[in-house]
Amino acid sequence: MIVDKCDGKILKIFLVIVVLVFVGVLVYSQFFASSLHNPSFFPDNLEPSANVKQLDSQIQSTGPENTSETRLAVLHDFDEFIKTKFIDLNSAQDYQEVYMLLKTRIDRAIKEINETSVPPGELKLWYIYNMGIIAKTSNATIGFDLAGTYVYPSLADLGGYVDMLLISHAHGDHFDKNVIMNAEKHGTAIIIPDGKVRVDHSGLTPFLIKDPGGVNMLDAITQLGIDTTGWTAIKPNETITMKGVSVTAFSGEHRSPSESAPVEDIYDTPVDWYYVNLSGFGLLHTGDGFLFDNIPDFSVMRVDVYFIHYTDGLTCEMFYKMVPNASMMIPLHLHELGHGRYIFDYGMFNNALDQFDHGYLTLNFVQPKPTLMRYIPMMWGESLELGNPTQ
Ligand SMILES: [Zn+2]
Numbered sequence: 001m002i003v004d005k006c007d008g009k010i011l012k013i014f015l016v017i018v019v020l021v022f023v024g025v026l027v028y029s030q031f032f033a034s035s036l037h038n039p040s041f042f043p044d045n046l047e048p049s050a051n052v053k054q055l056d057s058q059i060q061s062t063g064p065e066n067t068s069e070t071r072l073a074v075l076h077d078f079d080e081f082i083k084t085k086f087i088d089l090n091s092a093q094d095y096q097e098v099y100m101l102l103k104t105r106i107d108r109a110i111k112e113i114n115e116t117s118v119p120p121g122e123l124k125l126w127y128i129y130n131m132g133i134i135a136k137t138s139n140a141t142i143g144f145d146l147a148g149t150y151v152y153p154s155l156a157d158l159g160g161y162v163d164m165l166l167i168s169h170a171h172g173d174h175f176d177k178n179v180i181m182n183a184e185k186h187g188t189a190i191i192i193p194d195g196k197v198r199v200d201h202s203g204l205t206p207f208l209i210k211d212p213g214g215v216n217m218l219d220a221i222t223q224l225g226i227d228t229t230g231w232t233a234i235k236p237n238e239t240i241t242m243k244g245v246s247v248t249a250f251s252g253e254h255r256s257p258s259e260s261a262p263v264e265d266i267y268d269t270p271v272d273w274y275y276v277n278l279s280g281f282g283l284l285h286t287g288d289g290f291l292f293d294n295i296p297d298f299s300v301m302r303v304d305v306y307f308i309h310y311t312d313g314l315t316c317e318m319f320y321k322m323v324p325n326a327s328m329m330i331p332l333h334l335h336e337l338g339h340g341r342y343i344f345d346y347g348m349f350n351n352a353l354d355q356f357d358h359g360y361l362t363l364n365f366v367q368p369k370p371t372l373m374r375y376i377p378m379m380w381g382e383s384l385e386l387g388n389p390t391q
Contacts, residue, residue: 168287252289
């Protein structure tokens with residue numbers, strides 16, 4: 001009888017272990033390996049529907065700097081398309097059309113990025129997905145927050161197209177293991193914020209939470225099973241130069257002024273704003289960083305393009321006031337499908353266009369109206385060219 005009891009206990013322990021391993025694998029696969037061996041829901045030879053082709057050609061017929069009524073109509077059509085065609089990411093039929101639009105747009109962008117050689121003194125940038133940007137000059141090609149393989153797996157290829165990959169923080173919509181693995185294969189420099197964190201497994205996916213008593217960021221990422229050999233973790237206010245590109249990190253907080261989440265929130269993770277000098281062009285990318293303990297003095301910097309996380313007019317105004325000297329603002333973090341249909345309420349052009357006035361940023365409580373800052377909403381895969389830095 002004692003033996004039986006003992007066996008029962010062992011069985012129980014064994015079952016608990018099985019369940020734990022199963023949950024562990026599930027959690028791991030959700031966040032970091034979601035599409036590693038990517039079982040895409042969709043066959044490679046799937047053809048875009050008439051709707052997808054039509055919207056894609058509408059987008060192709062205008063450009064980001066176009067300020068006509070036609071352009072505005074296309075931006076609204078893009079919103080409408082997402083609203084009517086996107087249910088969730090759980091099954092193929094719930095986002096097939098949206099997948100095909102992203103695929104069509106990104107496949108073209110990948111081809112362009114590969115084939116484009118940018119003359120000295122110029123910069124070309126592509127908007128990819130969420131806050132993902134690729135900027136290319138005659139010297140180097142860099143990527144910010146390239147992520148989204150959970151919607152379109154081949155987006156991972158972009159990791160191999162950049163000399164440097166800047167990651168604002170370790171959340172899945174900015175930090176994408178599939179992109180990173182391609183980047184590592186191609187010897188891309190990978191940049192991440194430094195800071196003390198602990199790995200929190202209490203939620204569905206592991207989170208790296210700020211913790212003064214924790215471990216260094218690179219060690220925490222290693223704990224999650226990702227090889228960080230050769231990565232660079234930048235400390236707040238530190239500037240590094242690699243491959244001829246200089247990068248300065250500013251440490252922000254992952255919460256917007258309108259949120260009242262406590263500091264001990266699971267989303268409280270080190271987030272960098274990156275200021276990059278690429279061949280004389282100044283690029284400033286906020287990631288999901290909003291607040292600062294001490295606002296850095298951006299007025300001394302040349303900011304050609306200011307990539308912001310758009311949430312609403314007030315936050316936009318806060319961003320404007322921190323960097324009024326920026327030449328151009330690009331509102332990002334729109335149409336991020338991993339956040340679910342909740343984005344329909346805020347993360348759409350329909351909202352971001354409240355601050356749009358003939359290609360310039362306009363704010364409720366700021367004069368002049370519009371401001372002198374250009375404001376350029378971009379759709380997936382679109383590109384923009386800048387010329388002649390006077391550094
Ligand atoms: Zn985000």
